Amino acid sequence: MSDDQSLLEVETLTTTFSTDDGTLTAVDGIDFSVDTGETVCIVGESGSGKTVATESVTKIINTPPGKIEGTVRYKGRDLLSIPESELRQVRGSEIAHIFQNPQEAMNHCYTVGWQITEALQIHRDVSDEEARTKAVDLMDRVGIANASSRFDDYPHEFSGGQKQRIMIAMALVSDPDLLIADEPTTALDVTVQAQILELLDDLQDEFEMGILFVTHDLGVVAQIADRIVVMYAGKVMERGSVLDIFDNPKHPYTRQLLECLPEFGGTGGGIPGALPDPHDPPDGCRFAPRCEYAEEACRTGEQPEEVEVETGQRASCVHYGPGGDPSVVGGGEFGPGGETGAVDGDSEVGPADD
Ligand code: SF4
Numbered sequence: 605m606s607d608d609q610s611l612l613e614v615e616t617l618t619t620t621f622s623t624d625d626g627t628l629t630a631v632d633g634i635d636f637s638v639d640t641g642e643t644v645c646i647v648g649e650s651g652s653g654k655t656v657a658t659e660s661v662t663k664i665i666n667t668p669p670g671k672i673e674g675t676v677r678y679k680g681r682d683l684l685s686i687p688e689s690e691l692r693q694v695r696g697s698e699i700a701h702i703f704q705n706p707q708e709a710m711n712h713c714y715t716v717g718w719q720i721t722e723a724l725q726i727h728r729d730v731s732d733e734e735a736r737t738k739a740v741d742l743m744d745r746v747g748i749a750n751a752s753s754r755f756d757d758y759p760h761e762f763s764g765g766q767k768q769r770i771m772i773a774m775a776l777v778s779d780p781d782l783l784i785a786d787e788p789t790t791a792l793d794v795t796v797q798a799q800i801l802e803l804l805d806d807l808q809d810e811f812e813m814g815i816l817f818v819t820h821d822l823g824v825v826a827q828i829a830d831r832i833v834v835m836y837a838g839k840v841m842e843r844g845s846v847l848d849i850f851d852n853p854k855h856p857y858t859r860q861l862l863e864c865l866p867e868f869g870g871t872g873g874g875i876p877g878a879l880p881d882p883h884d885p886p887d888g889c890r891f892a893p894r895c896e897y898a899e900e901a902c903r904t905g906e907q908p909e910e911v912e913v914e915t916g917q918r919a920s921c922v923h924y925g926p927g928g929d930p931s932v933v934g935g936g937e938f939g940p941g942g943e944t945g946a947v948d949g950d951s952e953v954g955p956a957d958d
Pocket residue numbers: 855856857889890891892893895896897898899902908920921922923933
């Protein structure tokens with residue numbers, strides 16, 4: 605990997621599924637990257653394509669019915685074109701996944717210690733004793749109190765938050781360089797959610813991992829992200845640093861997502877209306893059917909090109925494109941009196957209660 609290369613570089617990623625109702629396009633030509641030691645959050649409502657996008661990175665989607673196109677360069681290698689045996693090696697040992705529901709991901713017939721050592725010995729040639737020592741160390745590192753005496757306990761003897769910590773320990777057994785975390789805190793209460801996010805933050809520093817984090821919850825994003833990619837109906841609507849997105853969101857969709865948060869005066873509910881049918885998305889901007897600023901130009905052709913609206917911040921909206929008028933969609937003003945100041949050092953946006 606050269607110095608100017610990102611750990612992960614995804615270009616024109618398109619993932620479709622063959623269904624009885626025709627071709628469903630879940631992800632439609634998106635780009636994103638993750639650097640070493642950086643946390644990139646892909647955010648959007650359920651059905652926006654964010655989970656499919658991250659599952660396409662390591663091809664953990666069944667193909668067929670899925671079909672993945674584009675380029676996924678990890679340390680310079682295109683994961684979409686290497687042999688399956690090589691990809692399997694990358695999958696557990698270099699790129700690890702953690703998922704929303706540890707309940708489903710764990711085997712309830714085996715002790716957690718056995719499951720961590722099993723995961724470890726798949727990747728490393730270590731003795732049973734060394735594996736146990738490492739597993740206890742990892743359990744301790746992810747905050748399981750009395751790790752040594754809990755080693756032989758079964759999953760049902762742990763709380764939901766502890767199970768998620770154990771899943772994180774299992775993901776870390778191979779010292780991955782990239783961790784893909786898909787809604788890992790959604791099933792947890794607010795306090796435990798905050799603890800898990802803090803843990804991931806600490807582990808990232810310690811393990812120098814890149815993290816690709818998927819969530820529908822902008823409250824969570826505020827706590828963990830360096831950069832944010834906002835997805836809607838398979839397309840990227842906006843991207844920028846966490847400060848850009850929270851203090852000066854440009855795209856109407858991002859603004860509406862933020863306005864749902866209690867911290868921004870919302871009720872915690874969602875945006876009115878529904879995402880378009882992925883079998884038959886609308887012409888023009890995918891968000892047009894729900895956008896209060898939509899006009900004729902928004903409803904023809906393709907999704908508007910993403911354009912740079914501020915340094916490092918890009919939005920896909922006709923009003924920021926050539927001949928557009930940003931003031932139509934609020935320009936640089938957002939929230940009461942313009943900039944919100946919602947993320948400034950210590951975030952004022954706390955974890956949202958799912
Ligand atoms: S392109 Fe049109 S519909 Fe899409 S976000 Fe901009 S104003 Fe709204």
